[in-house]
Amino acid sequence: MKRLLGTTLALGALLLGSACNADNDDANDTGDGPVTITVNGLPPDTDPVNRANFEKDVKDFTAKYPNIKIDAREGMMDAQTFSAKLAGGQLEDVFYVYFTDPQSLIRKRQVSDISKYLGDFPDTGNIKPQLLKVFSDEGGKVYGLPSQNYSLGLVYNRDLFTRAGLDPDSPPRTWADVRAAAKKISALGDGIVGYGDYSKNNTGGWHFTAEMYSRGGDVAVRDGETWKAGFHNATGREVLQQLKDMRWTDDSMGRRQLLEYADLLQMMGSNKLGMYLGTGSDIVNIVNQYKGKFAPLGLGPIPDGKGTLGGGDGYMFKAGLSPAKIKAGLTWLSFTTVNSERVDADSARSKSRNQPVGLPQPNIWVAGSGSEKRLLDARAKHGNVPKENFAAFAATVDTIPLKLEPPLAQQVYAVLDVPMQKVLTDRNADVDALLAAAETQVNGVLAGVR
CATH class of the missing domain: 3.40.190.10 (Periplasmic binding protein-like II)
Incomplete structure (x- = not known):
């Protein structure tokens, strides 16, 4: 299930307690001073192209936001370690999830509400409502953001x-x-x-x-x-x-x-x-x-x-995070994944490294929005895939x-x-x-x- 495979979240009350209490020591930290957040998703050494891209993102991000330090960890959502990390309070502040998992985490109060901060990050307003709903509770509060979606x-x-x-x-x-x-x-x-x-x-x-x-x-x-x-x-x-x-x-x-x-x-x-x-x-x-x-x-x-x-993946915020860490995490995601402004540069970079650009897949943006237009323009400008290889899929994807x-x-x-x-x-x-x-x-x- 590529990045898109989930893990079984059979987690009891013990996990809820440990997850919710993991960051109480800084829960009232609302200052504007330096803040460090842990994030996962750093590709392993066996994936040198994507690891180099990730490390460059960290370097560029730190240069633009010197008050935010990114402590990047390898791994995504490993069935062998996720439950133990959650139970032990060792889960990263901003962590990767599959579409199958947010609702369980939300029901068990194992994630932080980020709703009131989203207005400061304009691209989040162009995310398809049905995808944002995956990361929301019944009252409309949002606990994470999608990064990509797919269809088989x-x-x-x-x-x-x-x-x-x-x-x-x-x-x-x-x-x-x-x-x-x-x-x-x-x-x-x-x-x-x-x-x-x-x-x-x-x-x-x-x-x-x-x-x-x-x-x-x-x-x-x-x-x-x-x-x-x-x-x-x-x-x-x-x-x-x-x-x-x-x-x-x-x-x-x-x-x-x-x-x-x-x-x-x-x-x-x-x-x-x-x-x-x-x-x-x-x-x-x-x-x-x-x-x-x-x-x-x-x-x-x-x-x-x-x-x-269809499914996909995204990132959520560990329960108990301070407002400063939530805002830092949203700044990181809005720089790396939920950012249509960078899709042109990313596509050009991928093309220069002989990586495929323009594969037909759904995207996270509302149809007709400026965010989607930037994505489609970048695919048309930098696309390097032989369209005949994927014509049959492209003809039926919608x-x-x-x-x-x-x-x-x-x-x-x-x-x-x-x-x-x-x-x-x-x-x-x-x-x-x-x-x-x-x-x-x-x-x-x-x-x-x-």
């Missing part, structure tokens, strides 16, 4: 398509087409996998949800004032049965399974994978982090096209219905990892029994959602 499509290798006798300008439009193409690609041999899918660390549940949406199904549905599982049906069976058939009957998904986010990107970067569900941002990561070449990579619409899973993730998404995804794992590792897996068991567990997860 079909990432594919154009070179392997050509070698397999497929048209690289016409990616599969249905799941039946995906299965047929995967057979041809895997027949190339040499360890090449036709189609890849996830099944570990919540990524399997994420993709199961996406595949349900693409067929017109749901994972969670409203039942009066509550929610219940919506996948133990013919559509859910179609999803799992096709994966099972591709894995065991066609042998087009490879023998290595229990894959998570980085695995498929590495395979695509090494020209060993024909197709998988992903985003335009994945293509950037394949090139930057996994030594892939840009030219062979294509992006098509999600198969069947009855719906596509027509396929966009559906957000289910309530308590990461907890739901953790449950749905299991049926994904079973059908890909056990040729005797009982699809209906797996769905029935998952339904019971997901109903338990959703029981408290209102």
Whole structure:
């Protein structure tokens, strides 16, 4: 789920207490003097291009705002460390989240209200209301800001398509087409996998949800004032049965399974994978982090096209922060991520470093706003991607219905990892029994959602 994969926030009252009390010692600090804030999102050494960009941002920011010191930490939102850091009061002041997580953090009062400071940062007024709502409570108070959003499509290798006798300008439009193409690609041999899918660390549940949406199904549905599982049906069976058939009957998904986010990107970067569900941002990561070449990579619409899973990420503010730290954090975000004024310079910089500019993806700005216009102008001016590689996706990005993730998404995804794992590792897996068991567990997860 690239940057866009979440973590399970099964956090109890202990976490609430420790998070809310973490910064009480400076809660009344409203001075204008020097302030230090901790932020995460510093890319690792293994991602030198993005790390260099981040470090330059810190240097330029400090030069412009000498009274604000940025203490940058590596990492985004790691399932292995997030809960422990939150419980121990070690979470950064401004921290990265996926769209699946803000509502849980807000309900548990583990984040700071930033509403009254937003008027000092003009670009925040051009953020799409539906995206800002992800970071808001029912009363309209805001606790964070989005940085990007996405919709899923079909990432594919154009070179392997050509070698397999497929048209690289016409990616599969249905799941039946995906299965047929995967057979041809895997027949190339040499360890090449036709189609890849996830099944570990919540990524399997994420993709199961996406595949349900693409067929017109749901994972969670409203039942009066509550929610219940919506996948133990013919559509859910179609999803799992096709994966099972591709894995065991066609042998087009490879023998290595229990894959998570980085695995498929590495395979695509090494020209060993024909197709998988992903985003335009994945293509950037394949090139930057996994030594892939840009030219062979294509992006098509999600198969069947009855719906596509959309999500994104952003940053929130740790509970108990002083006004000075909140304003410093908003100044940092308004310099780095929520800043349409810098998109032209950023695009020019990316182009000069042979990084892709102009990939078709949704953006966070209100249509027709000055912020969106600056973004679209920069893409047109500096775009360096071969548009034919992404023409099929671009043609449908505004027509396929966009559906957000289910309530308590990461907890739901953790449950749905299991049926994904079973059908890909056990040729005797009982699809209906797996769905029935998952339904019971997901109903338990959703029981408290209102």
